[in-house]
Amino acid sequence: MTKALEGVRILDFTHVQSGPTCTQLLAWFGADVIKIERPGVGDITRGQLRDVPNADSLYFTMLNHNKRSLTLDTKNKKGREILEELVKICDVMVENFAPGVLDRMGLTWERVQELNPRIILASIKGFGPGPFEDYKVYENIAQCAGGSASTTGFDDGPPTVTGAQIGDSGTGLHLALGIVTALFQREKTGRGQKVLAAMQDGVLNLCRVKLRDQQRLAHGPLKEYPQYPNGKFGDAVPRAGNASGGGQPGWILKCKGWETDPNAYVYFITQAPVWKDICTVIGKPEWITDPNYAKPEARLPHLKDIFATIEEWTKTKTKFEVMDICSEHDIPCGPILSMKEIAEDQALRETGTIVEVDHPERGRYLSVGNPIKLSDSVSEVKRSPLLGEHNEDILRNVLKFDDRTVLEALESGALGAAPSIAAK
Numbered sequence: 001m002t003k004a005l006e007g008v009r010i011l012d013f014t015h016v017q018s019g020p021t022c023t024q025l026l027a028w029f030g031a032d033v034i035k036i037e038r039p040g041v042g043d044i045t046r047g048q049l050r051d052v053p054n055a056d057s058l059y060f061t062m063l064n065h066n067k068r069s070l071t072l073d074t075k076n077k078k079g080r081e082i083l084e085e086l087v088k089i090c091d092v093m094v095e096n097f098a099p100g101v102l103d104r105m106g107l108t109w110e111r112v113q114e115l116n117p118r119i120i121l122a123s124i125k126g127f128g129p130g131p132f133e134d135y136k137v138y139e140n141i142a143q144c145a146g147g148s149a150s151t152t153g154f155d156d157g158p159p160t161v162t163g164a165q166i167g168d169s170g171t172g173l174h175l176a177l178g179i180v181t182a183l184f185q186r187e188k189t190g191r192g193q194k195v196l197a198a199m200q201d202g203v204l205n206l207c208r209v210k211l212r213d214q215q216r217l218a219h220g221p222l223k224e225y226p227q228y229p230n231g232k233f234g235d236a237v238p239r240a241g242n243a244s245g246g247g248q249p250g251w252i253l254k255c256k257g258w259e260t261d262p263n264a265y266v267y268f269i270t271q272a273p274v275w276k277d278i279c280t281v282i283g284k285p286e287w288i289t290d291p292n293y294a295k296p297e298a299r300l301p302h303l304k305d306i307f308a309t310i311e312e313w314t315k316t317k318t319k320f321e322v323m324d325i326c327s328e329h330d331i332p333c334g335p336i337l338s339m340k341e342i343a344e345d346q347a348l349r350e351t352g353t354i355v356e357v358d359h360p361e362r363g364r365y366l367s368v369g370n371p372i373k374l375s376d377s378v379s380e381v382k383r384s385p386l387l388g389e390h391n392e393d394i395l396r397n398v399l400k401f402d403d404r405t406v407l408e409a410l411e412s413g414a415l416g417a418a419p420s421i422a423a424k
C-alpha cells in the first residue's frame with residue numbers, strides 16, 4: 001500500500017513541540033521529513049526531561065518519529081550553502097523559530113522564493129501580526145492568550161491551563177492542515193505560498209464555544225453554567241468547572257473507590273432524549289413527570305441538585321459499571337481514564353493509537369501513534385533519528401553529492417562531528 005504523502009519532501013526546521021508535531025504527522029502520512037538540527041546540540045528537547053541518562057528524552061522521541069536528522073550549522077558558510085541546496089529540492093519548509101530568526105539566517109520569503117518558487121514556507125509563531133508579534137511563546141502562554149485559561153477551572157479558583165497541549169500540538173495540527181491545503185492549491189497554480197499558524201489563533205479556534213458564550217452573555221445569564229441561578233455573572237465568560245460546553249448539561253461525578261483512587265470518576269451527561277432512562281436508572285422515576293424536572297429548561301436551575309442525586313447512584317458503582325449500565329440505555333457518559341489505564345489499553349494498541357517503539361539508546365518505549373486513520377495509506381511508526389544519523393545519507397542520496405563534495409562538506413565543519421551510528 002502506498003502512503004498518502006509519498007513523494008513530498010519536507011525541510012523540517014522545527015524544534016520543541018509545536019512544529020515537530022506537525023512534521024511528525026506529515027511523516028506518518030509518508031512525507032520524507034529531513035530535520036535540520038544544530039551540530040552537537042540538536043533539538044533542545046533531546047536533552048530535556050531526560051529519564052534515561054545519555055539517551056534522547058521521551059519528549060524528543062515521541063515528537064520526531066519517521067524523520068531523518070541532518071546536523072547543519074546554518075551560520076557556517078558551507079552550512080548555509082547546503083541549506084539553500086535543500087530549499088531548492090524540497091516541497092515544503094516548516095519552521096517555528098522565534099520571529100525574525102529565519103530572516104537573520106538570510107532566508108527571507110523573497111530569498112526562499114528565488115531559490116524555489118514552488119516551495120511552501122510554513123511557520124508557527126506565538127502571535128499573528130499585531131502588538132505581540134515579536135514575542136516568544138510557549139504552550140501555556142498560548143493557552144492564556146487564546147482564551148483557554150480564563151475559561152478553564154472553577155469559578156472560585158485561578159485561571160487554569162489544561163494538560164492537553166492545545167497551544168503546541170494543537171497549532172501543529174492546524175499547520176499540517178495549512179500545508180496539505182497549500183500543496184493541493186499548488187497542483188492548480190504551480191506556486192508555493194506562505195502558511196502561518198499563530199498559537200494564539202489556534203487556541204482560540206479550539207475555544208470558539210467560549211467566544212460564542214461571550215456573545216450570549218449580552219442576552220442574559222448562561223443557564224447551563226454552574227453559576228446559574230445563584231451565582232453572579234460578570235461581563236466576561238466565567239470558568240465553568242466541569243460543565244459541558246454544549247447544549248446538554250454534564251458534570252464529573254464520583255464513583256465507587258473515589259476516596260482512594262483520584263480517577264474513580266465518570267463524566268455524566270443528562271442528555272434530554274434519554275432523561276426518562278436516567279431517572280429510571282438512578283431510581284428517581286418521579287422526576288419523569290415532575291414539572292420541575294421533566295423538561296430541559298425546567299431542569300437548568302436544579303442542575304447542581306440533579307447531579308448530586310445522580311452521584312449518590314454513581315458512587316455505588318465503579319466507573320466501568322456506570323458505563324456498562326448507561327450504555328444499555330444510550331445514556332452518554334465516559335470514564336475518567338488515568339494515563340496508566342490508557343497506557344495499558346489493549347484496544348488502543350490494536351488500532352495503533354498506542355504503539356511500542358524500539359530505540360537503540362533507550363530500548364522500548366510507548367508512544368502515541370497516528371491518531372488519524374486513512375483506509376488507503378499505511379501509517380507505520382518508526383523511531384526518531386539520532387542526532388545527525390542521516391548526514392551522509394542526505395548528502396549522497398538527497399543532494400546527490402559525489403565523494404569529493406561529501407568530503408568537502410564534512411571537512412568544512414558545517415555538519416559538526418561525524419555521526420555515531422551509520423545511516424540506514
Ligand code: COA
Pocket residue numbers: 015016017018019036037038039072073074075096097098099100101104105124125126135136137138139168
Ligand atoms: N545552525 C545555526 N544556528 C541555528 C540553527 C542551526 N541549525 N538552528 C537554530 N539556530 C539559531 C537561530 O538562528 C537563532 O539564532 P539568532 O537568535 O542568533 O538568530 C537561535 O538558534 C535561537 O532560535 P529561537 O527560535 O529564538 O530559539 P529560542 O530557544 O530562543 O526560542 C521559542 C524558543 C520556542 C520560544 C521560539 O523559537 C518561538 O517563540 N517560536 C515560535 C513559537 C513556538 O513554536 N513556540 C512553541 C514551542 S513548543
